[in-house]
Amino acid sequence: MALPGHKLGQTENLTELENLNEETLLAELKARYDRDVIYTYVGEILVAVNPFKMIEGIYDVSKSVVYANMGDRSAEPPHLFAVADGAFQAMVNTAPGPTANQVCVISGESGAGKTESAKLFMKHIIYLSTKTSSNAEGNAAHGLEEKIIQLNPLLEAFGNAQTLMNDNSSRFGKFVQLRFNASHHIEGALMSDYLLEKSRVVNQGDGERNFHVFYLFFAGLTDADRERYSLSDPEEHRYINGNDVALGDISSGKLGPMYKELAECIRIVGFTDQQMNNLWALLAGILHTGDIEFGGDEEAYLVSADDVVAKCTTNLGIVQDVLVEALTSSINITRGESIVRKYKPYEAEDARDAMAKSLYGKAFRWIVNQVNKLLGPKTKRMNPTDKNIGILDIFGFECFDVNSFEQLLINLANERLQQFFNDHIFKMELDEYAKEGVDGSKITYEDNTALLDLFMTRPTGLLALCDEEALFPKGSDKSMVEKFHSNLHGKKGYEKPRGNDPKFTIHHYAGPVEYQAEGFIDKNRDTLPIDVVGALRLSDNDLVRELFEGDTEDAAAAKKGKGKRDAANAKKNLRKSMKKAAKAQAKAKKTTVGADFKDSLIKLMAEMSNASPHFIRCIKPNHQKAPGMFEDEMVTKQLRYTGMLETTRIRKEGYAFRPTFGDFLHRYKMLGFPFSANPPATAASCTQVLDKAGITGWQVGKTKVFLRYFHIDELNEKFLPFPLAAQKLTKVARGFNARAEVRKLKAAAAEEAKRVNRLFTTAEQLINDTHSVLLALCDEDNARPADFFVKPAPKPKEYQDKAMQKLAKKAQSKKAQSKKGFSRAQSIKWFREVEMKKGAGVSSAGTFEEWFHGVITRKQSEELLQDKQPGTFLVRVSESRFGYSLSHKVANGQRIKHYMIDQTPDGQYQVVGNRKLFGSLNELVQYHHTHKIVSGDPVCLVHPCGQEGDVDDRAELVDKKHRNMLG
Numbered sequence: 001m002a003l004p005g006h007k008l009g010q011t012e013n014l015t016e017l018e019n020l021n022e023e024t025l026l027a028e029l030k031a032r033y034d035r036d037v038i039y040t041y042v043g044e045i046l047v048a049v050n051p052f053k054m055i056e057g058i059y060d061v062s063k064s065v066v067y068a069n070m071g072d073r074s075a076e077p078p079h080l081f082a083v084a085d086g087a088f089q090a091m092v093n094t095a096p097g098p099t100a101n102q103v104c105v106i107s108g109e110s111g112a113g114k115t116e117s118a119k120l121f122m123k124h125i126i127y128l129s130t131k132t133s134s135n136a137e138g139n140a141a142h143g144l145e146e147k148i149i150q151l152n153p154l155l156e157a158f159g160n161a162q163t164l165m166n167d168n169s170s171r172f173g174k175f176v177q178l179r180f181n182a183s184h185h186i187e188g189a190l191m192s193d194y195l196l197e198k199s200r201v202v203n204q205g206d207g208e209r210n211f212h213v214f215y216l217f218f219a220g221l222t223d224a225d226r227e228r229y230s231l232s233d234p235e236e237h238r239y240i241n242g243n244d245v246a247l248g249d250i251s252s253g254k255l256g257p258m259y260k261e262l263a264e265c266i267r268i269v270g271f272t273d274q275q276m277n278n279l280w281a282l283l284a285g286i287l288h289t290g291d292i293e294f295g296g297d298e299e300a301y302l303v304s305a306d307d308v309v310a311k312c313t314t315n316l317g318i319v320q321d322v323l324v325e326a327l328t329s330s331i332n333i334t335r336g337e338s339i340v341r342k343y344k345p346y347e348a349e350d351a352r353d354a355m356a357k358s359l360y361g362k363a364f365r366w367i368v369n370q371v372n373k374l375l376g377p378k379t380k381r382m383n384p385t386d387k388n389i390g391i392l393d394i395f396g397f398e399c400f401d402v403n404s405f406e407q408l409l410i411n412l413a414n415e416r417l418q419q420f421f422n423d424h425i426f427k428m429e430l431d432e433y434a435k436e437g438v439d440g441s442k443i444t445y446e447d448n449t450a451l452l453d454l455f456m457t458r459p460t461g462l463l464a465l466c467d468e469e470a471l472f473p474k475g476s477d478k479s480m481v482e483k484f485h486s487n488l489h490g491k492k493g494y495e496k497p498r499g500n501d502p503k504f505t506i507h508h509y510a511g512p513v514e515y516q517a518e519g520f521i522d523k524n525r526d527t528l529p530i531d532v533v534g535a536l537r538l539s540d541n542d543l544v545r546e547l548f549e550g551d552t553e554d555a556a557a558a559k560k561g562k563g564k565r566d567a568a569n570a571k572k573n574l575r576k577s578m579k580k581a582a583k584a585q586a587k588a589k590k591t592t593v594g595a596d597f598k599d600s601l602i603k604l605m606a607e608m609s610n611a612s613p614h615f616i617r618c619i620k621p622n623h624q625k626a627p628g629m630f631e632d633e634m635v636t637k638q639l640r641y642t643g644m645l646e647t648t649r650i651r652k653e654g655y656a657f658r659p660t661f662g663d664f665l666h667r668y669k670m671l672g673f674p675f676s677a678n679p680p681a682t683a684a685s686c687t688q689v690l691d692k693a694g695i696t697g698w699q700v701g702k703t704k705v706f707l708r709y710f711h712i713d714e715l716n717e718k719f720l721p722f723p724l725a726a727q728k729l730t731k732v733a734r735g736f737n738a739r740a741e742v743r744k745l746k747a748a749a750a751e752e753a754k755r756v757n758r759l760f761t762t763a764e765q766l767i768n769d770t771h772s773v774l775l776a777l778c779d780e781d782n783a784r785p786a787d788f789f790v791k792p793a794p795k796p797k798e799y800q801d802k803a804m805q806k807l808a809k810k811a812q813s814k815k816a817q818s819k820k821g822f823s824r825a826q827s828i829k830w831f832r833e834v835e836m837k838k839g840a841g842v843s844s845a846g847t848f849e850e851w852f853h854g855v856i857t858r859k860q861s862e863e864l865l866q867d868k869q870p871g872t873f874l875v876r877v878s879e880s881r882f883g884y885s886l887s888h889k890v891a892n893g894q895r896i897k898h899y900m901i902d903q904t905p906d907g908q909y910q911v912v913g914n915r916k917l918f919g920s921l922n923e924l925v926q927y928h929h930t931h932k933i934v935s936g937d938p939v940c941l942v943h944p945c946g947q948e949g950d951v952d953d954r955a956e957l958v959d960k961k962h963r964n965m966l967g
């Protein structure tokens with residue numbers, strides 16, 4: 001169950017989604033793909049969306065390290081290495097037996113990334129096994145592991161081709177089993193191949209190519225090789241000259257490095273030079289075969305020049321006349337009498353192409369067998385302590401415009417694999433129920449057994465009827481389809497079309513597919529005329545002879561005939577060889593391609609059923625094979641083909657949602673426990689919630705609640721009022737909080753305003769107090785005897801300047817100190833010091849200019865004022881620890897204004913209070929001039945008088961004022 005707060009594309013295992021269906025599956029995969037996240041789990045299954053580009057770092061060694069011995073898979077983001085690690089650890093940690101064996105089924109359509117995934121899976125398994133190989137045995141195995149990895153370029157050269165769907169498309173299915181000994185070291189690898197697309201050798205669709213190896217072969221040819229195999233330029237060989245781009249790749253040298261890689265793989269895997277020479281000669285023989293042409297109306301005859309056939313037969317090691325005879329006529333030997341029937345030209349062409357296909361098909365199987373001999377475990381049978389990991393990289397479900405016999409077999413394989421998949425998923429469901437103690441007996445799912453029966457039943461299933469017609473000499477596609485209709489019409493999954501066309505429709509798990517029956521019989525028979533087999537059995541190329549089970553003696557005899565170029569002898573040898581071939585064929589069980597395929601499918605399924613499965617579903621996101629494009633419709637189709645939608649269906653049939661008790665309560669506790677914040681995460685709590693919600697049909701297990709797909713809707717409906725109420729509550733709570741905050745801010749602002757008012761009131765009070773003190777001081781001075789104030793002898797001007805400068809400096813430094821804060825006692829001490837230095841009690845009076853250069857007493861200043869007109873100012877400047885203090889007094893008036901002058905850090909003067917700045921004392925003086933005072937006005941400079949008490953009082957006053965102003 002997705003917890004609240006689910007974000008699109010963030011869920012790593014999509015079964016955790018509340019609603020897993022076609023749309024959600026698609027949307028999640030798309031959102032992840034857009035972020036270059038190509039791996040996603042759906043339960044145990046890994047979905048891999050082909051990025052069509054290398055995503056940096058995702059397969060680095062560091063990733064191999066992270067995804068090794070993981071324990072909890074969900075601890076790291078989904079990854080193919082995690083699946084490989086899961087398989088490896090499951091094998092290591094399980095005692096030998098079916099459950100210890102592992103198999104990874106990789107499926108998807110062409111170009112979806114199966115082969116790349118299979119390679120990465122194998123690479124990681126090898127990494128994990130070599131990691132455990134710390135002993136000598138492990139090290140010895142190292143060479144083997146390298147060979148296993150080197151297998152890929154070899155198999156891809158012979159089994160892959162460029163198609164419209166994929167530039168490196170595997171044209172065969174493969175199952176590789178890695179065998180491990182008791183110490184979990186690789187003992188060997190065994191490979192099986194399925195349904196190689198041999199027809200590609202003789203015919204490729206527009207824009208497609210032959211198997212890679214033909215082009216690589218040309219790319220690697222030396223002049224000597226070319227002569228040895230009598231090869232012309234590639235464009236002159238019909239089987240490979242249909243694709244100009246491919247020819248361009250050869251001539252441009254683009255394929256050179258790939259040829260070198262192939263040659264190196266061949267060497268590492270262990271093929272001998274002789275084996276490879278025979279194989280190259282066989283390939284050259286195939287190319288020359290394609291150049292043989294026939295003419296004629298009724299009876300085919302050779303129209304190609306003799307040397308064309310000679311080039312072919314030389315490479316294939318057979319006698320020219322023998323081959324021509326075998327390709328243009330069929331000899332029927334009955335009771336010692338041979339009846340020769342001349343082929344029609346098209347029959348000769350068919351025989352020629354059939355030979356080429358057969359040669360290639362058998363050569364491919366030989367390579368696989370050879371690889372198994374070189375890399376396989378010492379014994380084919382498993383030791384009781386052995387375990388294995390299998391990797392199945394097999395063609396996905398196919399549905400084209402025209403579907404033929406190949407599609408029928410491929411889709412049969414997919415149908416069978418789907419059944420295996422369904423069984424596994426369903427079994428896992430039931431296992432989970434059992435583990436949780438939940439009754440799963442009522443859970444069923446619709447499986448595809450009936451459809452498989454439609455294919456497999458004997459004698460009336462599709463394959464059996466197909467074989468019956470193929471083995472019947474007069475069997476035809478038309479009569480086969482009639483048999484299908486009469487036996488299968490009305491059965492589930494089979495549909496007879498309207499009209500008489502040889503067609504039929506099968507309703508597969510992935511959707512309906514209409515099959516075109518034309519060519520079924522020939523494809524199913526896949527027989528090579530016995531004459532051709534007889535000819536190839538006589539080859540002196542060891543490989544060709546081995547492929548057709550000829551014997552050395554016959555070949556040697558034929559060689560003699562070849563030397564004499566004796567046509568009659570050749571015919572004789574051919575007939576002899578044909579007889580032997582016919583005998584061998586009669587001895588061997590007569591079989592068909594369909595029957596062979598069915599057998600290998602049964603064997604494969606037996607191997608797979610003997611192992612614990614892992615599934616990787618590869619998805620091709622667009623037709624263009626381009627990065628960054630995600631086509632919804634195309635992906636949906638593949639989700640259906642790979643059975644992913646079926647998985648969602650199986651889950652739907654059962655208990656689709658299985659939240660843990662904790663998760664369930666986290667979300668729905670309100671339904672059962674409206675007043676309890678944290679009910680215990682138990683079965684009882686969950687039951688209470690479900691009962692109170694009035695839901696039925698659920699089950700509660702040991703750790704999880706099991707809900708049907710519709711239960712979530714029901715619960716959500718019941719739960720609906722709660723989120724709405726919660727929304728309302730949140731709104732109210734938020735409003736309440738906001739209002740409280742505003743109230744708090746308002747109160748703080750009011751408090752602030754009060755404090756400011758208090759400050760002003762205090763300041764005013766102080767000013768008034770100062771006023772009173774000054775008046776009192778004046779009165780005091782007035783009361784003193786006249787001789788109390790002795791006029792000092794004027795000091796020389798330089799002295800006065802110097803003294804003033806010194807004082808200013810001192811005041812400045814003291815002011816700086818004052819910033820640090822002085823105690824009251826310190827203030828008084830300093831104040832007194834300054835007063836003394838300036839000559840306390842010495843005053844002077846004079847004009848405004850004079851105050852700066854001398855001093856006058858307070859009394860003198862009062863006297864000066866007495867003579868003046870009302871409005872005349874007396875300015876008093878004094879220096880204090882806070883700077884200069886300047887006040888002026890109006891003659892005959894009561895008002896005294898007091899300025900605190902401060903010196904700013906940059907040396908300007910500032911009147912405290914109105915923040916006016918003065919650059920110097922003179923400027924300050926100017927200011928007073930412009931306001932009230934004119935030059936020559938009497939002013940007095942009053943220094944504080946020298947009396948102790950007076951000094952102390954004033955110092956205290958100034959200090960107090962200063963402190964108040966600082967707040």
Ligand SMILES: Nc1ncnc2c1ncn2[C@@H]1O[C@H](COP(=O)(O)OP(=O)(O)OP(=O)(O)O)[C@@H](O)[C@H]1O
Pocket residue numbers: 050051052053054055108109110111112113114115116117165166167168169170171395396618
């Ligand atoms: N994990 C990946 N990272 C990057 N590119 C990838 C990845 N998987 C596949 N590809 C690209 O997609 C191409 C096709 O992949 P691949 O050959 O594995 O497809 P396939 O399913 O095996 O097809 P076919 O059935 O035709 O063989 C690769 O050649 C490669 O370019």
